[in-house]
Amino acid sequence: xxxxxxIIATLKELYDGKPVAFSKIKRKLKCDGEELxxxxxxxxxxxxxxxxxxxxxxxxxxxxxxxxxxxxxxxREIKDEIRKLQEYISEKKKISEDTFxxxxxxxxxxxxxxxxxxxxxxxxxxxxxxYSKLKRHIEDNYDFIAGGEEGYVRKGxxxxxxxxxxx
Numbered sequence: 001x002x003x004x005x006x007i008i009a010t011l012k013e014l015y016d017g018k019p020v021a022f023s024k025i026k027r028k029l030k031c032d033g034e035e036l037x038x039x040x041x042x043x044x045x046x047x048x049x050x051x052x053x054x055x056x057x058x059x060x061x062x063x064x065x066x067x068x069x070x071x072x073x074x075x076r077e078i079k080d081e082i083r084k085l086q087e088y089i090s091e092k093k094k095i096s097e098d099t100f101x102x103x104x105x106x107x108x109x110x111x112x113x114x115x116x117x118x119x120x121x122x123x124x125x126x127x128x129x130x131y132s133k134l135k136r137h138i139e140d141n142y143d144f145i146a147g148g149e150e151g152y153v154r155k156g157x158x159x160x161x162x163x164x165x166x167x
Contacts, residue, residue: 002031002039004048011049011062017070019052019059097137099123104142104164112167116151116160141165 010028014020026036040060043049052059103122108114116138120130127150135152141164144152148160 002029002035004039004043007036007039007043008048008062011060012069015061015070016074019050019054019061021054022058022060025060096123096133100134100137101141104162108164112163113145113161114163115148116162117149120150138162 006029007025010025011020014024014028022037022040025040026033029036040049040051044051044060047063049060049062052061100119100123103119104114107118107122116130120127123130125133131152142162143165144154144159145161145163146157146159148158151158151160153159
């Protein structure tokens with residue numbers, strides 16, 4: 001036997017600002033349709049829920065539901081999504097920096113010099129993405145040397161050759 005508390009809990013869980021379809025309630029509770037319909041009708045008569053006819057189907061909503069709870073749940077979900085995106089971005093940035101260092105080791109000559117253009121091409125990145133994404137890493141860990149066909153422009157000169165600090 002279905003209890004009213006179970007149905008109210010299910011309605012609160014499924015409610016997203018719009019009335020909850022009968023089929024969704026039935027699917028969530030995994031119960032007999034007739035039994036559920038009887039309990040829903042009883043709850044409607046007692047004034048706990050409201051029945052809404054929509055497009056040939058039935059939908060229900062709780063009359064005493066607190067809209068702020070729904071808004072807070074939506075905010076929590078959005079915060080979780082933002083956190084996941086931040087983790088993904090930081091992970092991807094770390095991979096790029098590690099990959100940059102590996103490609104530098106592969107491309108550098110016997111004196112430790114490497115052209116930024118060669119590293120960028122090896123990484124398969126376009127100029128804008130490469131120079132904007134890895135600027136901080138390159139500035140923090142490498143010394144710039146004037147020359148090269150592309151690189152960072154400082155005081156009118158192109159600095160397109162780098163050497164790892166401490167080598």
